[in-house]
Amino acid sequence: MTEDGGKSGKPRVLTVGVDLGTSRSAVSASNGERHVIDSYVGWPVDMVARKVLKKKVLIGDDAVENRVMLDLRRPLEKGLIREGSERDAEAVQELLSHLLSLVKTDEDGDNQKVRAVVGVPAEALRVNKQQLRNAMEGLVDSLMIVSEPFAVAYGLEALLHALVVDIGAGTSDFCVMNGRYPTDDDQRTLTMAGDYIDEQLFDLVTSKHSEATFSRHMIREWKEQHSYVGEAKDPIVVSAPVQGKPTDFDITEEMKVACESLLPSVTETMIDLVARVEPEYQAKVRSNVILSGGSCLIRGMGQVLQEALKDVGGGQVRVVKDPVFVGSDGGLALAKDAPASDWEKLSS
Numbered sequence: 001m002t003e004d005g006g007k008s009g010k011p012r013v014l015t016v017g018v019d020l021g022t023s024r025s026a027v028s029a030s031n032g033e034r035h036v037i038d039s040y041v042g043w044p045v046d047m048v049a050r051k052v053l054k055k056k057v058l059i060g061d062d063a064v065e066n067r068v069m070l071d072l073r074r075p076l077e078k079g080l081i082r083e084g085s086e087r088d089a090e091a092v093q094e095l096l097s098h099l100l101s102l103v104k105t106d107e108d109g110d111n112q113k114v115r116a117v118v119g120v121p122a123e124a125l126r127v128n129k130q131q132l133r134n135a136m137e138g139l140v141d142s143l144m145i146v147s148e149p150f151a152v153a154y155g156l157e158a159l160l161h162a163l164v165v166d167i168g169a170g171t172s173d174f175c176v177m178n179g180r181y182p183t184d185d186d187q188r189t190l191t192m193a194g195d196y197i198d199e200q201l202f203d204l205v206t207s208k209h210s211e212a213t214f215s216r217h218m219i220r221e222w223k224e225q226h227s228y229v230g231e232a233k234d235p236i237v238v239s240a241p242v243q244g245k246p247t248d249f250d251i252t253e254e255m256k257v258a259c260e261s262l263l264p265s266v267t268e269t270m271i272d273l274v275a276r277v278e279p280e281y282q283a284k285v286r287s288n289v290i291l292s293g294g295s296c297l298i299r300g301m302g303q304v305l306q307e308a309l310k311d312v313g314g315g316q317v318r319v320v321k322d323p324v325f326v327g328s329d330g331g332l333a334l335a336k337d338a339p340a341s342d343w344e345k346l347s348s
């Protein structure tokens with residue numbers, strides 16, 4: 001199989017990196033296609049909804065926009081693939097199938113072989129590998145499932161003496177790189193990340209201002225605009241209705257408390273993973289900490305984590321430039337490099 005073997009009648013190979021996330025999923029492919037979608041899958045709730053929507057299943061933005069007519073699901077929750085009903089298994093398959101359809105081109109049709117690296121939270125890699133294989137069966141020819149922070153590390157070529165801290169929506173994932181494929185011991189998952197901050201902020205704001213109505217959606221938008229840890233830059237004033245009348249609220253302190261609620265666990269896990277590295281390499285790892293994931297955009301996060309490293313000898317934390325595609329691009333880089341022996345062959 002070659003990347004451009006079409007002319008000789010040999011199947012063309014499309015190489016793909018997928019980042020399967022709790023709130024967003026991204027895909028990068030060897031043909032240059034890159035897409036990101038909200039990780040939502042929804043089925044019309046009844047005959048009326050089916051008649052209105054004219055689709056069996058809706059994915060991403062399409063699903064979010066039409067949510068009142070849908071049985072809406074996120075395939076991942078707190079770092080694991082949801083289980084319990086047939087719909088949960090279908091949701092993850094629909095999402096993956098949709099991501100692949102976004103990058104596949106029609107011109108190759110059935111003559112296209114697909115090999116995909118799928119990055120998932122480190123905990124899902126440990127617990128849900130078989131479900132992921134089942135979900136990918138029929139969608140791709142060759143598969144590799146890796147942890148998301150490892151995909152990030154690979155994409156950034158941070159392969160030796162590095163620590164990736166990926167703070168997403170459902171989980172904060174950690175991976176130490178020792179110049180080889182990471183083992184379970186090199187990786188950690190905390191079920192505290194952006195969704196947890198949203199919950200904290202929602203509780204803090206609603207308990208202080210019980211006269212107003214706040215939606216979870218508003219709370220998340222405010223967080224994405226104004227989040228910070230450490231020193232506040234300007235007061236954060238937002239507007240929410242009180243008995244229908246738009247009213248201003250100062251949420252500067254609540255934002256700080258909610259965002260900083262992650263810090264004790266993230267710092268402790270980071271330091272604990274460093275402490276497990278061979279002693280002579282610990283300083284190198286501390287000076288090569290990479291912060292990724294959507295929640296790395298919280299203002300001051302990199303700086304506060306770097307401060308925390310001072311207690312154990314100091315270090316350097318750098319924040320990735322493009323947290324949306326860094327995981328899927330890393331998966332693609334890995335997929336391009338991996339030898340045949342590293343792939344699982346799936347029948348398609």
Ligand SMILES: Nc1ncnc2c1ncn2[C@@H]1O[C@H](COP(=O)(O)OP(=O)(O)OP(=O)(O)O)[C@@H](O)[C@H]1O
Pocket residue numbers: 020021022023024025039076079121148167168169170171172193194195220223224225227292293294295296297298299323
């Ligand atoms: N500017 C921002 N400031 C703070 N948080 C942000 C910002 N932009 C996005 N986020 C948060 O980042 C999270 C999404 O990040 P990301 O896309 O890395 O998560 P995910 O990959 O879907 O989740 P996971 O890796 O946990 O499965 C959400 O909680 C979102 O609210």
Ligand SMILES: [Mg+2]
Pocket residue numbers: 020021022148168169293
């Ligand atoms: Mg993620």
